[in-house]
Amino acid sequence: MKKTILITGSTDGIGLETAKMLLTQGHHVLLHGRNPAKLADAEKTLSALAQGEPVESYIADLSSMADVDALAKAVAEKHAHLDVLINNAGVFKTPKPITQDGLDVRFAVNTLAPFLLTQKLMPLLGASSRVVNLSSAAQAPVVLEALAGRAM
Numbered sequence: 001m002k003k004t005i006l007i008t009g010s011t012d013g014i015g016l017e018t019a020k021m022l023l024t025q026g027h028h029v030l031l032h033g034r035n036p037a038k039l040a041d042a043e044k045t046l047s048a049l050a051q052g053e054p055v056e057s058y059i060a061d062l063s064s065m066a067d068v069d070a071l072a073k074a075v076a077e078k079h080a081h082l083d084v085l086i087n088n089a090g091v092f093k094t095p096k097p098i099t100q101d102g103l104d105v106r107f108a109v110n111t112l113a114p115f116l117l118t119q120k121l122m123p124l125l126g127a128s129s130r131v132v133n134l135s136s137a138a139q140a141p142v143v144l145e146a147l148a149g150r151a152m
């Protein structure tokens with residue numbers, strides 16, 4: 001059965017490979033990225049696999065909670081239902097550790113953004129919908145200095 005699946009961070013790595021696989025299986029995949037050029041490249045590559053169906057893509061910088069909110073609204077404007085939300089986007093190392101809101105960028109992107117996006121998209125998720133969260137052992141330790149953006 002064809003499913004509608006949103007994958008955050010689908011311009012690279014695991015997200016991009018997952019999008020390719022799911023599109024090849026005939027699912028309707030909603031791509032997400034923060035870099036317009038990378039997103040356009042991914043959209044072009046994936047359109048070739050999409051069996052004639054247009055590939056949708058959404059831009060949002062998940063280190064900004066305003067962008068997370070806008071992403072959820074943009075998806076909800078086009079879709080009444082999501083079968084799967086894959087919270088894949090993540091950041092490990094970054095040269096700029098503090099977001100414009102004064103948050104640690106890794107905590108914002110890896111923890112706050114998936115929580116907020118899932119919460120905002122709850123009205124689109126039914127009893128049989130699924131939320132998949134990717135994480136990393138590198139995100140397991142709680143270092144208060146790092147959460148405040150003062151340590152790498």
Ligand SMILES: NC(=O)c1ccc[n+]([C@@H]2O[C@H](COP(=O)([O-])OP(=O)(O)OC[C@H]3O[C@@H](n4cnc5c(N)ncnc54)[C@H](OP(=O)(O)O)[C@@H]3O)[C@@H](O)[C@H]2O)c1
Pocket residue numbers: 008009010011012013014015033034035038060061062063087088089090091109134135136137
């Ligand atoms: N690779 C591993 O060995 C490994 C191991 C354990 C867990 N994981 C987890 O698996 C997930 C994917 O990892 P990956 O290795 O495939 O990562 P990746 O290749 O670095 O790709 C990460 C994706 O997230 C996007 N992203 C990063 N920061 C963002 C932001 N502020 N706003 C919006 N999008 C953002 C990236 O967009 P840009 O292209 O614009 O940067 C990219 O599309 C992560 O959650 C990671 O913690 C990975």
